[in-house]
Amino acid sequence: MTEHSEEGSLFRxxxxxxxxxxxxxxxxxxxxAVFILAPMAMQLRADGVKVKVCYLxxxxxxxxxxxxxxxIHDFGDLKGKIVAIPSRFANQNLLMHKMMKEWGMPDDSIxxxxxxxxxxxxxxxxxxxxxxxxxxxxAAKAEVDGFGRVLYHTKDIWPEFxxxxxxxxxxxIEEQRELVQELIDGIAKSGKWLDESQEHRMDAAEVAGKYYxxxxxxxxxxxxxxxxxxxxxxxxxxxxxxxDEIMNLAVEVGVLSxxxxxxxxxxDSFVKPxxxxxxxxxxxxxxxxxxxxxxQ
Amino acid sequence: xxxxxxxxxxxxxxxxxLAHVWWNVGFGNLAHRFEVLMGKERxxxxxxxxxxx
Numbered sequence: 001m002t003e004h005s006e007e008g009s010l011f012r013x014x015x016x017x018x019x020x021x022x023x024x025x026x027x028x029x030x031x032x033a034v035f036i037l038a039p040m041a042m043q044l045r046a047d048g049v050k051v052k053v054c055y056l057x058x059x060x061x062x063x064x065x066x067x068x069x070x071x072i073h074d075f076g077d078l079k080g081k082i083v084a085i086p087s088r089f090a091n092q093n094l095l096m097h098k099m100m101k102e103w104g105m106p107d108d109s110i111x112x113x114x115x116x117x118x119x120x121x122x123x124x125x126x127x128x129x130x131x132x133x134x135x136x137x138x139a140a141k142a143e144v145d146g147f148g149r150v151l152y153h154t155k156d157i158w159p160e161f162x163x164x165x166x167x168x169x170x171x172x173i174e175e176q177r178e179l180v181q182e183l184i185d186g187i188a189k190s191g192k193w194l195d196e197s198q199e200h201r202m203d204a205a206e207v208a209g210k211y212y213x214x215x216x217x218x219x220x221x222x223x224x225x226x227x228x229x230x231x232x233x234x235x236x237x238x239x240x241x242x243x244d245e246i247m248n249l250a251v252e253v254g255v256l257s258x259x260x261x262x263x264x265x266x267x268d269s270f271v272k273p274x275x276x277x278x279x280x281x282x283x284x285x286x287x288x289x290x291x292x293x294x295x296q
Numbered sequence: 297x298x299x300x301x302x303x304x305x306x307x308x309x310x311x312x313x314l315a316h317v318w319w320n321v322g323f324g325n326l327a328h329r330f331e332v333l334m335g336k337e338r339x340x341x342x343x344x345x346x347x348x349x
Contacts, residue, residue: 009339034344
């Protein structure tokens with residue numbers, strides 16, 4: 001709720017399909033905030049777009065998937081193979097390079113191929129790639145459909161992995177702090193509610209699958225429960241050490257042309273302790289039948 | 297003469313302010329902000345997302 005509205009502000013979502021359009025929409029002020037990949041946010045700022053990372057979308061929730069019956073059993077077995085990544089600006093790309101370094105493999109020992117995430121499972125099934133690394137629910141898709149096997153969850157190889165971050169326009173941060181705070185509090189409260197119980201997660205999978213993601217609720221239930229810490233929605237404050245690690249890797253790999261200081265592209269002033277935040281479910285506006293019809 | 301200068305300055309100020317609102321803020325947006333301040337409309341923010349992971 002804001003000072004001026006008993007119902008709370010209205011947050012509308014808008015889907016984008018490519019990065020240049022996101023950039024234009026931010027510059028034209030058509031959107032106030034966007035969830036994008038962490039290295040993309042750094043590059044946006046480096047390109048002079050006045051935005052800041054204010055919060056994270058989630059932690060973990062990415063997996064490296066290979067064919068169910070393939071002879072790939074550890075990272076070293078990926079040598080000479082083709083692995084799909086969502087984008088060169090994805091943290092998944094940086095993770096692959098980090099792993100190659102840790103395993104003592106040359107940078108070109110795995111062919112990394114950019115593919116849109118929904119195409120990852122079908123490409124694996126068709127045999128045009130040997131594995132893929134992507135955010136959920138596309139990682140779980142091959143597993144649930146019986147032709148894929150998770151080689152690694154990011155939680156096991158890069159704990160507290162960051163994929164998606166919330167960037168907000170600088171002018172909103174300066175002029176409409178209350179509105180930005182309401183958005184970030186809402187994300188934090190929703191994350192806390194999700195991580196509170198499995199019952200909440202299953203309810204969320206049902207609603208999000210049917211009305212927002214248009215994906216089978218059973219797939220989202222799998223993502224949110226097998227294992228239960230596969231994806232987390234708490235610990236979403238942007239932390240300097242985490243981002244410095246991503247930024248340094250991005251420079252090393254050549255995704256970013258030069259280093260950029262955390263303070264230049266991040267603003268953690270909206271982060272509140274989770275103990276102060278809770279949804280008051282009885283005060284929330286209930287969606288009308290027309291709202292739900294409109295989403296179908 | 298003094299009145300003419302003052303009138304001219306006031307007119308210039310009004311025109312330049314209107315032009316600023318028109319180009320940089322938008323009359324529709326200004327009206328919406330006013331309604332939000334008065335509690336008659338809900339504040340609104342569009343949040344984009346790029347499903348690339």
